Amino acid sequence: MRPDRAIAAKSNPLPGLGLTLGFTILYLSVIVLIPIAALTIKALGLSWSQLWHLATNARALAAYELSLGAAFAAALLNAGFGSLLAWVLVRYRFPGRRLLDGLIDFPFALPTAVAGLTLADLFSDHGWLGRLLAPMGIHGAYSRLGVVLALTFVGLPFSVRTLQPLLENLDKGVEEAAAILGAGRLRTFLSVIVPTLLPTVLTGFGLAFARGLGEYGSIVFISGNLPFKTEIAPTLVVVRLDNFDYSGAIGVALVLMIFSFALLFTLNWLQGWSLKFQRP
Amino acid sequence: MKLPRSTSMPGRATRSSTQESPLVKWLLIGVAGLFAAVFLLLPLINVFVQAFSSGLGEYWDTLKDKDTVSAIRLTLLVAAISVPLNVVFGVAAAWAIAKFEFRGKAVLLTFIDLPFSVSPVVAGLMFVLLCGANGLMGPWLQAHHLKIIYATPGIVLATIFVTFPFVARELIPIMEDQGREQEEAALTLGASGWQTFWHVSLPSVKWGLFYGIILCNARAMGEFGAVSMVSKKVAGYSDTLPLLVEKLYNGFSHPAAPFAVATLLAMLALVTLGLKTFLEWKSQREEG
Numbered sequence: 001m002r003p004d005r006a007i008a009a010k011s012n013p014l015p016g017l018g019l020t021l022g023f024t025i026l027y028l029s030v031i032v033l034i035p036i037a038a039l040t041i042k043a044l045g046l047s048w049s050q051l052w053h054l055a056t057n058a059r060a061l062a063a064y065e066l067s068l069g070a071a072f073a074a075a076l077l078n079a080g081f082g083s084l085l086a087w088v089l090v091r092y093r094f095p096g097r098r099l100l101d102g103l104i105d106f107p108f109a110l111p112t113a114v115a116g117l118t119l120a121d122l123f124s125d126h127g128w129l130g131r132l133l134a135p136m137g138i139h140g141a142y143s144r145l146g147v148v149l150a151l152t153f154v155g156l157p158f159s160v161r162t163l164q165p166l167l168e169n170l171d172k173g174v175e176e177a178a179a180i181l182g183a184g185r186l187r188t189f190l191s192v193i194v195p196t197l198l199p200t201v202l203t204g205f206g207l208a209f210a211r212g213l214g215e216y217g218s219i220v221f222i223s224g225n226l227p228f229k230t231e232i233a234p235t236l237v238v239v240r241l242d243n244f245d246y247s248g249a250i251g252v253a254l255v256l257m258i259f260s261f262a263l264l265f266t267l268n269w270l271q272g273w274s275l276k277f278q279r280p
Numbered sequence: 281m282k283l284p285r286s287t288s289m290p291g292r293a294t295r296s297s298t299q300e301s302p303l304v305k306w307l308l309i310g311v312a313g314l315f316a317a318v319f320l321l322l323p324l325i326n327v328f329v330q331a332f333s334s335g336l337g338e339y340w341d342t343l344k345d346k347d348t349v350s351a352i353r354l355t356l357l358v359a360a361i362s363v364p365l366n367v368v369f370g371v372a373a374a375w376a377i378a379k380f381e382f383r384g385k386a387v388l389l390t391f392i393d394l395p396f397s398v399s400p401v402v403a404g405l406m407f408v409l410l411c412g413a414n415g416l417m418g419p420w421l422q423a424h425h426l427k428i429i430y431a432t433p434g435i436v437l438a439t440i441f442v443t444f445p446f447v448a449r450e451l452i453p454i455m456e457d458q459g460r461e462q463e464e465a466a467l468t469l470g471a472s473g474w475q476t477f478w479h480v481s482l483p484s485v486k487w488g489l490f491y492g493i494i495l496c497n498a499r500a501m502g503e504f505g506a507v508s509m510v511s512k513k514v515a516g517y518s519d520t521l522p523l524l525v526e527k528l529y530n531g532f533s534h535p536a537a538p539f540a541v542a543t544l545l546a547m548l549a550l551v552t553l554g555l556k557t558f559l560e561w562k563s564q565r566e567e568g
Binding site for chain 2: 012014016028087103105111112113115117127152156172175176213221234235238246250253256261263
């Protein structure tokens with residue numbers, strides 16, 4: 001026996017690696033890897049030109065455009081207001097703070113179908129908020145704006161919860177140093193605090209964007225689902241499957257999956273980068 | 281005597297420039313509060329107001345309708361199967377990943393996270409392509425009279441997929457933090473592997489485990505996209521609560537009906553948030 005192996009075995013007397021790792025890999029394969037392989041195999045069964053046409057016809061392109069655009073707009077809204085919420089929750093004491101803090105996770109806990117249902121009603125022309133917007137010609141439900149609103153709801157916790165721990169651990173000494181050196185509060189905020197937060201805000205943005213790209217449950221209620229107008233890419237997958245157009249569904253699903261894997265990759269890299277920022 | 285400005289009270293000068301003025305502070309709180317009211321509080325209140333908009337009788341009639349009762353039953357059944365399976369997986373994965381070193385660990389962690397980044401709709405489609413009539417395993421399943429897609433097993437599989445990472449993700453960092461010393465001590469004192477696991481490892485991660493379970497359960501009961509791809513959507517037979525909400529919304533039922541069913545899911549969300557807050561408080565208190 002090689003000596004380093006003997007040491008490795010001796011230093012970890014815990015049992016069960018074979019059993020737990022074996023079960024983990026088996027379960028992972030059955031639930032995740034084999035289904036992903038099924039989609040890939042079915043996609044490979046189509047010819048390239050067929051697949052290209054299914055994935056990039058005009059209706060599909062319009063759907064990607066709305067999905068990407070709305071997810072981007074919602075993630076941007078959340079990067080702004082979510083960061084503000086995180087700041088307010090960490091830095092200030094005010095009545096109702098704990099309630100507000102608890103409420104941030106509400107979109108995580110509420111089934112998306114209910115979110116879509118209530119937002120569609122709230123922003124429809126006779127709803128509590130839609131009634132205020134309708135005279136201005138703004139329609140929050142059954143419109144592209146509705147898609148952005150629903151994705152903002154769904155993505156909000158990502159922005160707030162990503163930034164909050166960083167703000168709590170932020171070294172106030174740096175701010176004091178800036179102040180003593182004569183920087184005003186706004187200058188301190190812009191040139192000392194913002195650069196420290198930026199990588200983490202970007203990570204939260206990416207998480208909210210990724211979530212928005214795949215979201216379906218809430219959108220189906222609020223968007224109206226009109227092809228070329230308010231139809232998002234996941235909805236198109238559902239519509240095509242409902243019409244037994246398997247190849248069509250596969251084409252769009254494949255593009256969606258490539259988007260999400262590219263995002264996952266970028267986010268992993270981004271998180272590594274922002275960790276480097278936090279621990280110099 | 282008037283002190284020259286530049287030397288006056290350095291302490292106060294520092295405080296005033298490491299804090300925003302009260303006006304700015306309350307303005308920020310106001311804007312954040314308004315945003316939260318529009319996007320978090322109003323949607324929640326609206327569910328209940330709309331549900332009761334045509335009276336308590338109508339509300340109660342919707343809830344005791346046989347389709348609603350059947351949807352409640354199916355939702356509970358699906359969660360009762362998928363959550364325990366994901367708990368067993370989560371504990372096994374956390375044990376292997378947190379307590380041992382092996383090659384390919386980073387890849388395994390990425391794979392465990394994968395279901396979070398796949399659109400639920402795409403997840404549902406994957407199971408249709410695998411187990412459906414035209415799927416890869418379709419002919420084999422049909423030959424053995426096994427029905428998965430457009431039946432309860434399909435709903436369970438799709439739900440397991442979307443809730444797959446919750447428990448594992450919650451447990452892995454906690455178990456990693458705790459290291460192996462306690463387990464090693466128990467083994468040295470003559471405890472068996474199982475005894476060590478049940479009496480040493482599991483109790484020390486119990487709050488994290490509960491936390492993972494309630495998040496997993498909330499998502500399992502509320503999943504819509506993946507489940508809608510694999511359910512036949514026959515009322516009174518294959519509708520979960522979220523699917524029933526959609527059916528009532530699109531159907532010719534009373535406008536308050538989908539909201540009445542939605543209150544059940546909103547209450548699930550509120551209970552989940554309550555338990556989550558309680559568990560955070562509890563684990564913080566135990567840490568000291």
